[in-house]
Amino acid sequence: MTQPLSPPRKRSPLNRTLAPSQPPAARSRTSHGFTAAAAEGRFALQCCAHCGSFTYPAREICPECLSTELPFVEAPRGGVLVSETTVRVPADVYFRERAPWRIGLVKLDCGPVMVSHLHGDCAEGERVAMSLQLDKSGQAVAFAKPQQETPHMQDDRQWREMTADPKFRRILVTNGRSPVGLAAVEALLKAGARTIHVGVPENWKPFPEEERLRALDGVKLVPLDLGDERSVRDLAADIAGKTDILVNTAEFVRPGGLTDRQGTSFFQMELAETYMGLVHLAQSFGPAMRMRGADGIDSAAAWVNVLSVYALANWQPFGAHAASQAGCLALSHCLRSELRSGGVKVMNVFTGPIDGDWFQTLPPPKVAPRAVADGIVSGLRQGLEEVFVGDVAQDVRRRLAANPKALERELG
Amino acid sequence: MAATDLAAFAAALAGGSVKVIDLTFTLSPDFPVIVLPPEFGQASPLRIEQISRYDAAGPGWYWNNITLSEHTGTHFDAPIHWFTGKDLPNNAVDTMPVADMVAPACVIDCSAQSAADPDFLLTIPVVEAWEAEHGRIPERNWVLLRTDWSKRSGRDYANLGEGGPHTPGPDSAVMRWLVEERGIIGFGTETIGTDAGQAAHLDPPYPAHHFLHGGGRYGLQCLRDLDKLPPTGAVIIATPLKIINGSGSPVRVLALVGETG
Numbered sequence: 001m002t003q004p005l006s007p008p009r010k011r012s013p014l015n016r017t018l019a020p021s022q023p024p025a026a027r028s029r030t031s032h033g034f035t036a037a038a039a040e041g042r043f044a045l046q047c048c049a050h051c052g053s054f055t056y057p058a059r060e061i062c063p064e065c066l067s068t069e070l071p072f073v074e075a076p077r078g079g080v081l082v083s084e085t086t087v088r089v090p091a092d093v094y095f096r097e098r099a100p101w102r103i104g105l106v107k108l109d110c111g112p113v114m115v116s117h118l119h120g121d122c123a124e125g126e127r128v129a130m131s132l133q134l135d136k137s138g139q140a141v142a143f144a145k146p147q148q149e150t151p152h153m154q155d156d157r158q159w160r161e162m163t164a165d166p167k168f169r170r171i172l173v174t175n176g177r178s179p180v181g182l183a184a185v186e187a188l189l190k191a192g193a194r195t196i197h198v199g200v201p202e203n204w205k206p207f208p209e210e211e212r213l214r215a216l217d218g219v220k221l222v223p224l225d226l227g228d229e230r231s232v233r234d235l236a237a238d239i240a241g242k243t244d245i246l247v248n249t250a251e252f253v254r255p256g257g258l259t260d261r262q263g264t265s266f267f268q269m270e271l272a273e274t275y276m277g278l279v280h281l282a283q284s285f286g287p288a289m290r291m292r293g294a295d296g297i298d299s300a301a302a303w304v305n306v307l308s309v310y311a312l313a314n315w316q317p318f319g320a321h322a323a324s325q326a327g328c329l330a331l332s333h334c335l336r337s338e339l340r341s342g343g344v345k346v347m348n349v350f351t352g353p354i355d356g357d358w359f360q361t362l363p364p365p366k367v368a369p370r371a372v373a374d375g376i377v378s379g380l381r382q383g384l385e386e387v388f389v390g391d392v393a394q395d396v397r398r399r400l401a402a403n404p405k406a407l408e409r410e411l412g
Numbered sequence: 413m414a415a416t417d418l419a420a421f422a423a424a425l426a427g428g429s430v431k432v433i434d435l436t437f438t439l440s441p442d443f444p445v446i447v448l449p450p451e452f453g454q455a456s457p458l459r460i461e462q463i464s465r466y467d468a469a470g471p472g473w474y475w476n477n478i479t480l481s482e483h484t485g486t487h488f489d490a491p492i493h494w495f496t497g498k499d500l501p502n503n504a505v506d507t508m509p510v511a512d513m514v515a516p517a518c519v520i521d522c523s524a525q526s527a528a529d530p531d532f533l534l535t536i537p538v539v540e541a542w543e544a545e546h547g548r549i550p551e552r553n554w555v556l557l558r559t560d561w562s563k564r565s566g567r568d569y570a571n572l573g574e575g576g577p578h579t580p581g582p583d584s585a586v587m588r589w590l591v592e593e594r595g596i597i598g599f600g601t602e603t604i605g606t607d608a609g610q611a612a613h614l615d616p617p618y619p620a621h622h623f624l625h626g627g628g629r630y631g632l633q634c635l636r637d638l639d640k641l642p643p644t645g646a647v648i649i650a651t652p653l654k655i656i657n658g659s660g661s662p663v664r665v666l667a668l669v670g671e672t673g
Binding site for chain 2 (some may be wrong): 200203204205206223225227228229230231254262263265266268269272
């Protein structure tokens with residue numbers, strides 16, 4: 001049975017903060033098929049296009065029929081834990097610091113045997129459900145959990161290393177004025193967040209949800225203008241060292257592409273609020289979070305960006321907005337690489353048009369702010385890097401993978 | 413003779429018998445700017461991006477890049493700012509006569525009315541009552557509307573509520589009258605605009621902008637500490653940046669006040 005987590009104790013200034021170390025990160029190029037699946041929470045294995053047999057670990061040639069066509073496909077998650085080992089004195093620094101560490105061999109229903117990290121409630125001989133997880137080095141590993149839900153399952157020590165669960169964590173949501181920011185605050189509180197700092201841009205403007213937000217237990221409103229370097233730096237000076245999850249809900253949506261907008265001021269504003277906002281946040285909060293990636297059960301764990309799915313493929317009616325989002329996406333990849341050494345995940349949550357003022361005249365389907373918030377929480381609880389919320393985002397994702405050129409024509 | 417006067421003036425400044433009063437808010441990123449419906453273009457608040465601060469980007473020096481609109485913070489409005497002044501000669505901050513940047517001021521104290529009613533409108537009778545006490549407003553004078561609004565900050569200063577901002581300002585008739593009958597050089601306020609918060613609903617909308625700029629006159633807004641000025645006799649120095657074809661400019665506004673007021 002999993003011991004439920006206890007609320008973290010206050011840190012003593014006499015103790016050095018544990019510096020983040022990392023599990024082995026080397027992977028073959030082919031193995032990144034697992035990384036791609038793990039990033040989205042899919043369980044994928046190579047499956048021979050000729051003989052249909054699944055294979056593991058990653059190979060260039062099918063061991064059954066010698067075919068070189070071994071695409072990664074969705075695979076059944078079921079299996080049996082055939083043996084388990086508790087490693088008490090590992091040679092690797094990362095595992096040594098976390099010993100004892102349990103691993104095991106899982107015989108998959110679809111054939112292969114996988115070496116896997118184990119949830120504490122997995123017992124030898126019993127059935128397990130497999131997933132691919134991104135570990136603290138950002139690489140894919142296999143993880144076995146009991147097939148049935150067990151009490152406090154999410155609190156398991158080894159599972160928590162793979163995820164960025166909001167429980168007991170201190171969170172910054174950058175914009176409490178926006179419907180997505182507001183919904184995120186409520187969902188994260190429900191998921192067990194200890195405190196949530198909620199940024200209020202243009203603090204001199206009142207907003208209708210303010211009193212409700214202020215009354216929530218654990219929520220603290222703070223002035224925060226992402227486009228203003230000093231505003232971000234001042235907030236970071238107070239709370240960067242105790243921000244475990246940063247949820248960047250910056251949004252600045254205005255219609256128009258390049259030639260049908262009058263002047264350039266909206267281009268400047270959207271870059272200031274979103275692209276420069278991310279720059280300011282990363283420079284102010286990034287270094288502190290990266291230092292605290294191994295700081296106990298409320299270590300720094302994740303950085304979330306809510307992005308338009310049209311960051312991936314430009315949609316002309318909101319083409320300039322999409323371009324600014326593409327800039328943020330590129331920055332997020334840079335940030336992901338820079339935070340990886342601290343074991344802090346960068347998760348991008350892609351959405352289609354959100355139900356609200358700026359997409360008012362668009363027909364459904366539109367994404368409810370609540371759905372984005374749920375996507376954030378479930379992504380953190382699973383330890384994902386890419387989340388696609390709603391039909392539009394998932395559709396764009398699929399069409400992009402199938403034929404980027406076709407998608408370009410269809411959107412433009 | 414002019415040289416003698418200036419020497420006496422300089423001596424008065426140095427001796428403190430002429431005081432220099434700063435009527436300017438500190439330019440800061442969180443200072444409110446005018447609120448327009450978001451589908452319109454917006455005035456940028458001040459943004460400061462550090463270039464270097466005795467660090468790797470510049471070891472011996474500290475400096476910043478700034479971004480702001482022509483109408484951010486304490487600022488000056490030139491006639492070209494409004495459609496009514498668009499065809500006037502020398503109507504932008506770079507071409508306007510520099511002599512207009514130094515002029516005397518009449519200060520009308522409406523602080524009590526504004527405290528009682530944030531939507532207080534200055535009217536001709538109010539100005540006539542002021543004139544009965546202090547004399548007719550001379551031509552080429554600034555008229556500054558003292559409301560003590562500059563003693564507020566943040567939300568109270570912007571005072572956004574049902575239907576938008578609620579801040580005092582002039583009504584339509586008084587603006588036309590001040591421009592046409594009194595020949596003022598400009599009109600200044602302590603609020604975010606020269607017009608009242610609800611001036612979009614006046615006829616014509618935004619009468620201060622409409623009549624001032626249509627008449628080739630100027631606006632000053634986000635002034636502070638007008639309570640430190642005498643009703644008459646102060647001299648205003650307001651020198652907008654020489655921005656090419658600029659519609660306005662952030663400005664450091666100074667008032668010179670003689671010992672006797």
